[in-house]
Amino acid sequence: FHSPMYFFLNYLSLADLCYTSTVMPKLMSDLLKKRKTISYNNCMTQLFILHFLGGIEIFILTGMAYDRYVAICKPLHYAVIMNKQTCNMIIIACCTGGLIHAAGLCLLTIFLLFCGPNEMDHYFCDVYPLLKLACTDTYRIGVLVTVNSGLIALVIFVILMVSYFMIFYTIRAYPAECRTKALSTCSSHITVVVLFFVPAFFIYIRPATTFPEDKVFALFYTIIAPLFNPLIYTLRN
Numbered sequence: 070f071h072s073p074m075y076f077f078l079n080y081l082s083l084a085d086l087c088y089t090s091t092v093m094p095k096l097m098s099d100l101l102k103k104r105k106t107i108s109y110n111n112c113m114t115q116l117f118i119l120h121f122l123g124g125i126e127i128f129i130l131t132g133m134a135y136d137r138y139v140a141i142c143k144p145l146h147y148a149v150i151m152n153k154q155t156c157n158m159i160i161i162a163c164c165t166g167g168l169i170h171a172a173g174l175c176l177l178t179i180f181l182l183f184c185g186p187n188e189m190d191h192y193f194c195d196v197y198p199l200l201k202l203a204c205t206d207t208y209r210i211g212v213l214v215t216v217n218s219g220l221i222a223l224v225i226f227v228i229l230m231v232s233y234f235m236i237f238y239t240i241r242a243y244p245a246e247c248r249t250k251a252l253s254t255c256s257s258h259i260t261v262v263v264l265f266f267v268p269a270f271f272i273y274i275r276p277a278t279t280f281p282e283d284k285v286f287a288l289f290y291t292i293i294a295p296l297f298n299p300l301i302y303t304l305r306n
Contacts, residue, residue, distance in 0.1 A: 073151040074140075074254075077133045078302060080160055084129060085295035088122040091115055092193045092291045099192065112194040117175045119193065120218075123290070124167030130265070131225055132159040133258055134232045141251050142239045173217050177210050191284060193291070200277045211277025219273035226266050233259065257301050264294040 095115070099105040107115070139150050174196055184204035191198045196214050200207040233255065240251045268289035271282075 073136045073156050074133070076156050077129055077136060077159075080163075081126065081129045081133070082299060084122050084126045085298050088119070088126060089292060089295045091118045091122065096192050107194065112199075113175060113179060116178065116194045116196070116199070117171050119171075119195075119291075120174050121167045121171035124170035125163050126167075126265070127222065127225055128163035128166045129160070130258070130262055131229060132163060134229045134262075135159075137255055137258060138232045138236055140254070141236050170217060170221065174214065177213055177217075181205065181207070181210075190279065190281070191287070193287075195272075195287070197272070197277055197279050197283070201279050207277060214277060215273065215275070219270070219275070222266060222269050223274060226262070226270075229262055260301050261294065261298055264297065265290050268294075 092115075095107070136151055140147050143150065178196060178199050181199065181203040182205050183202050187202055189198045189202065196218070197211075200211055200214070236251070236255060240248050243251065268286040271286045
């Protein structure tokens with residue numbers, strides 16, 4: 070349990086728990102209320118925390134992919150490369166990346182002017198629904214949001230896929246038993262990545278517009294994926 074894989078899994082579980090906790094309590098309380106409201110300050114706080122933790126989770130998934138790549142492609146150097154100091158530095162980098170991502174989004178939205186009626190067709194405060202409420206031109210801000218959220222997610226997803234391509238390329242010459250063992254360590258991670266990234270792509274890799282289906286897709290990366298992560302990794306173990 071002190072191996073790098075479980076070290077990252079501990080932090081991923083913590084990020085999942087905190088990430089879901091920024092949405093679920095408010096969502097459950099709103100289901101019991103006829104009039105669903107949230108203050109401006111609470112909305113901005115929820116926006117920052119949600120994207121901060123979501124950014125951390127994405128970067129931790131990248132760190133876990135790097136850990137699997139080193140374990141399978143460079144097994145003799147694994148203990149030297151993935152030492153405790155390296156793991157700690159990766160987690161610090163994940164937190165820093167999440168902070169920069171969330172701070173950038175908040176700076177883009179905090180100066181928007183809202184003229185009312187401030188009714189949001191969503192169950193949590195997110196960037197695109199806020200841009201829809203603004204009474205100023207939000208085209209440039211929408212482009213910056215797409216770059217900050219969608220493009221970064223796409224680049225990280227491509228990096229993840231390249232790392233797995235290199236893993237599959239490396240194990241092609243292994244015996245069948247070794248290939249099965251190597252793939253079993255990656256299958257749970259790939260499942261979690263797909264559950265998290267595919268709905269996020271639908272939301273953020275597009276112009277700053279909103280659709281009624283956004284709430285359904287947002288359920289996957291805010292509630293369903295964090296809920297299934299422990300189950301997926303437990304079944305794998």
